[in-house]
Amino acid sequence: MNTAQKIAGFTAGLAVIFAAALGTGAVVGPTDSPAPAHTPGTHPEELPAEAASPDSAPGGLMVTDSRYTLQLETPQTPTGTDVSLRFRIVDPAGTPLTRYAASHGKQLHLIVVRRDMVGYQHVHPVLDPAGIWSVPLDLTRAGTYRVFADFTPEGGEGLTLGADLHVAGTFDPQPLPAATGTIEIDGYTVTLHGNLVPGQASKLTLSVTKDGRPVTDLQPYLGAYGHLVALRSADLAYLHVHPDGHPGDGVTAAGPTIDFYATTPSVGDYRLFLDFQHAGVVRTAEFTLSAAGLSAEGSPAPEPAMAGHGH
Missing domain, CATH: 2.60.40.1930 (Macroglobulin (MG2) domain)
Incomplete structure (x- = not known):
């Protein structure tokens, strides 16, 4: 093959590759596309970040978020009517967080509920100077509880972290109560x-x-x-x-x-x-x-209109 033929073949190969790349881009789309525009709710100022946008992940599913971590001092405990729970929030530097912004009158809201939705408690722990929170809980029923820490670091955004607390004893799981108005x-x-x-x-x-x-x-x-x-x-x-x-x-x-x-x-x-x-x-x-199921009155609720990818 002479030099002219080699150059012609090489040029044709580049054209094929370039055309394929254009086709792939048309299918996949640009990698730096902007995020979907935020669509606020009817009263977004009344909603937390995770509720105000359907594209946001709900809170409480992770023990670490935005480099803050919820650490239970003891993840296992015996049953009791007045069981002390101690925990800390560790900041991105690995230091217990001691400075919080008040939200709804409290520095931190703690929600505790067994994983079958039994034994719900909303309490407000006490913070010591070392960054350790403590609060008594009613844990008379054995089982695995989810502990939610809802707080705002001073100068930061609101977060909800979640961790499991295992309460020893015989676990008698309950079905989810039926819908009622x-x-x-x-x-x-x-x-x-x-x-x-x-x-x-x-x-x-x-x-x-x-x-x-x-x-x-x-x-x-x-x-x-x-x-x-x-x-x-x-x-x-x-x-x-x-x-x-x-x-x-x-x-x-x-x-x-x-x-x-x-x-x-x-x-x-x-x-x-x-x-x-x-x-x-x-x-x-x-x-x-x-x-998208039954309303509180028992009548069918409308199915949501699905546009694009659902979350």
Whole structure:
């Protein structure tokens, strides 16, 4: 083959490779495409980061996030009515974190629940100068519990870290309670209205009555008339939402209804825990609700419109 033929063959080969590369780029798309635009919920200022955007991962699934780590001092413990839990949050330098920004009146919110959704507790530990948190827990039921630490490092973003706590003893797992729109607790009736639609800010309204009369003098708890935690039953993904409005804003009534906005990341069953305060006592009403399943009233909820890739 002469020199001219070699050059012609080489040029033709380059053309084929270049054309193939263009074809691949058309299929795969550019690698530096911008992230999808953020679509805020109806009231994004009332939602945590993981609830405000369907593209964000829920909290509580990882023991380490943004280089902060939740470390339980003892991941196994015997059963008891007043078991001390000690833990620390370790910062990116490996040092126990001691400076936190207050969120809803507290430096850290600790949520503890057994993995079958039994034994829910929302408590506020005490921090010592060395960065060790401690709090007594009611762990009379054996099993594996999920411990959620919900906090904001000073000058940083809010995080929810999760770790398992194993409570020794005979484990008697319970099925997820059936969906219902009404719960009775200590003489109070709490009713839930609304549907969860994945990827959308869904309005949930809870109303509180006592002895058949609307409760119109709910007391502020953690800066609001109600506090709602939602957990996905399949993996205990954590969604932490707060009501629309707040005490003293001149608009929000002290009951009987409390409106929440929550964005669930996927289809599935969720367990909802509502904390409310009345007559100086905080009570917790627990509900099961299906995203894109049945509403609290038992009617079919609409299926979400799926565009592109779902999360």
